[in-house]
Amino acid sequence: MSPAVPRSIFAPIVALSFSAQQEQDCVDFIAQRNENLEVVPISEESQLLLKADGSLSEGGYRFNSISFTAICNAVSGGLSRVFGEVSGEMPTKLSYSDLWNIPAAVSIYNTALRVRFDALRERSLLVDHSSRVIDGFIGLNHKFLDNATFFAMVRDRVARMKPNARFHRAELVGRELRLYYVDPTTRRTDIHKDKNHSFAGGWYFCNREDSGNSIRTIPCLYTKFGLALLQDNRKYRLVHVGADLVGKTETAVGKALDYAFDMDELQKRVKYLTEQSLGFTDNKADFDVVVKKWAAVLFQRGINKPANELIARNAGIVGADLVAKSPLVAFSHEVLTQRSIYDLVCAICRYARSQPTVEREKLQATAMEFLVPVGAKKAKK
Secondary structure: OOOOOOOOOOOOEEEEEOHHHHHHHHHHHHHHOOOOOEEEEEHHHHHEEEEOOOOEEOOOOOEEEEHHHHHHHHHHHOOHHHHHHHHOOOOOOOOOOOHHHHHHHHHHHHHHHHOOOOHHHOOOEEOOOOOEEEEEOOOOOOOOOOHHHHHHHHHHHHHHHHHOOOEEEEEEEEEEEEEEEEEEHOEEEOOOOOOOEEEEEEEEEEEEOOOOOEEEHHHHHHEEEEEEEEOOOOEEEEEOOOHHHHHHHHHHHHHHHHOOOOOOHHHHHHHHOOEEOOOOOOHHHHHHHHHHHHHHHHHHHOOOOOOOHHHHHHHHOOOOOOOOOOHHOOOOOOHHHHEHHHHHHHHHHHHHHHHHHHHHHHHHHHHHHHHHOOOOOOOOO
């Protein structure tokens, strides 16, 4: 019998998506949300101590899981895992409801907090007073950049540097804002033999109010299966530290917008990838061997289990198909022997969409490494 999952003692993390027609709705929502946001310095233990039900002793506010994990990690390595297993927030195979004890987990946390409180002194909490939630825990040197300022900065820079660019969508997950812009002039349907496989160049901008290592301004390719990101940490990543963070962010946004993909070179590259067989056959034993082989290739590029095996298997079963084939057709000799590295790239992009930020961006960067190898030519302006 599987253990039941208890109701979380943490506040839910708000996750919203805004379409291309809802740009102003996103701007308005962020502005309204910021009216109730406060950065509160930590000066007393009472600000962080929990009651037996998991709420904060002062005011009945609650942590969300992001801020609580960050505080636990600052207090003592492994504290968040111990709390999760004892409280039932992070059930394991051996954790059943009769072994869960929220007051006991709270006692462990409060004891560790009192002993190690000096490690947290003078850091700050990101507090949303409207929802009575602690949304973030930020460090001593953190320079706060709110999402409203970030969005306005990106919109202004895009309008000045890329007047043809269009807002594509926005995602807001907790205090993480993701902005996507597309350049319609780059849209192509002739890069793959199937014209339904459209491609376009664009840009991905991300800011996390609740984290220091958090600003990304990255050129990207839009595919039918998701994004591929051009990763260069020296150009396209910033941390929330140092002087003139706003100016540095504006410069980073400009560097990303200055990049243009060579779509003709991409066409040649996709053609090459579609000609490179993955080596699948309809023999079950051989199929599993090939899955292991390509999982190892992905592992060398930083993609660990179980993701690498799931992606390699999906490349064989679904690949670049826009609509999944029936199992009988998918496992036929004719289909499997035609699977190529391009099918692997599509599987990577498809899998990445459902992953948390760090894993998703790593996968999307891996997809880009196949599509635009390091040293590939940049488009002329």
